[in-house]
Amino acid sequence: MGVFPRHADVVIIGGGAIGSSIAYWLKEKTSKEGIRVVVIEKDMTYSKCTTLLSAGGLHQQFSLPENVQLSLYGAEFLRTLKKRFGPGADIQYCPQGHLILADEEGAQRIIDNNFIERELGVINQILTKNQLQQKFPWMNVTDVELACLGLEKHGWFDPWALLSVVRYGAAHLGAQYVEGEVVDFLFRDSEEYIGEGMDDNPYKAVNEVVVKMPDGEHKTMEFAFCVIAAGLQSSELAQLAKIGTGSGMLSVRLPIEKRDRYVFSFDCPESPPGINTPMTVDHSGLYFRRNGLGGSFIAGVSPCDDAELSLDEYFRDKVCPVLQNRVPAFSSIKVKNSWRGSYEHNGFDDSGIIGPHPYYHNLYLATGFSGFGIQQAPAIGRAAAELILDGDFKTIDLTRFGFDRLIVDKPMYETTVV
Ligand SMILES: Cc1cc2nc3c(=O)[nH]c(=O)nc-3n(C[C@H](O)[C@H](O)[C@H](O)COP(=O)(O)OP(=O)(O)OC[C@H]3O[C@@H](n4cnc5c(N)ncnc54)[C@H](O)[C@@H]3O)c2cc1C
Incomplete structure (x- = not known):
């Protein structure tokens, strides 16, 4: 696993299908030495992660164009899997x-x-x-x-095999996986920053995670960007960053249930x-x-x-x-x-949430893809990498899936959730 890195350009919390796909795409879109990507995963056996329990279904029958496009790209990614990852990349696609x-x-x-x-x-x-x-x-x-x-x-595949392939691909390109649980964020005052919708308190930037290592020791890691891709635990992590417990833009919680x-x-x-x-x-x-x-x-x-x-x-x-x-x-x-x-499940409107939190320019969310997260993971990883590296969506425009919609109360209801 290597030496614990004290700094990373991008820290991804959660190494399931979504987190590993983001890591893969960040490295794929930059050179091998390009940026330092670290995935922090608390359970390397993945025994309880949602990805492992998934039925691996792939389809494009949705009410929102974004979901159709995300799953269409999922199909394309699976079709070209061997070309991308080599002939051994077998996910039992049916x-x-x-x-x-x-x-x-x-x-x-x-x-x-x-x-x-x-x-x-x-x-x-x-x-x-x-x-x-x-x-x-x-x-x-x-x-x-x-x-x-x-x-x-349309069809189905082995979700564990897909996770293994993508995770291997990310690690092969230089993403580092660290076993540990993110238990807190560290903040620093940034008084020069004044934003609309913020109260009178000084702006607090987030730039470090606290990681509980398997032996119980706590270590810290600084980051330029952090992505919360922690599946079911995403809301708890967001709360550690004061999302849902603060005031103004921070008063709205991440509604992952x-x-x-x-x-x-x-x-x-x-x-x-x-x-x-x-x-x-x-x-x-x-x-x-x-x-x-x-x-x-x-x-x-x-x-x-x-x-x-x-x-x-x-x-x-x-x-x-x-x-x-x-x-x-x-x-x-x-x-x-x-x-x-x-x-x-995103209890607000059943659709995924992707992009930076409006209060923090460097804290991203990629979660809540409800019953179709595994098939959408390839496109979500690519989209998150575009946002971080290029500052905008380049392939599928997922602007409407941003967190802002929760603040302005504009739900994006997906009606085809099983
Ligand atoms: C029974 C079932 C059937 C499904 N069927 C389908 C289907 O047919 N098609 C489909 O597309 N989708 C399906 N899904 C949904 C799909 O499985 C999920 O949307 C997808 O796997 C979510 O991936 P994820 O990476 O967000 O979450 P996860 O796979 O849960 O990964 C999150 C990771 O974050 C880690 N983590 C959490 N907290 C921390 C922390 N504090 N520090 C470090 N690491 C942390 C966890 O250990 C975990 O490994 C199904 C789900 C279920 C349960």
């Missing part, structure tokens, strides 16, 4: 359609989203109830009004839906997809308030009925395996 079902209430949303998606080059197809039935005879479509089938650049998601794997022993089964998102919010080429599947759901139920009970009482309604062949399924994960 190309497959992505099908969103709508009832009467959701049908118009599908049409509206489809318009935006097509404008941006997404290849998908609207299916009426009859067309859906013809295409997927194993599906019960009685309560479906309309569906949208994503045909290209834990949203639970359950994932179940199960077998369908008799007449399972075949190899062309798309990743299917039911209008109830539950999704399922193939898991391999046999009759194995996984299903996922964001649980409602019945969190008292065990995972097995939840599958039996809440998941099975929906699955069996949609696919009659699932009548005798039994859960094989299950896991609980939480993703970093």
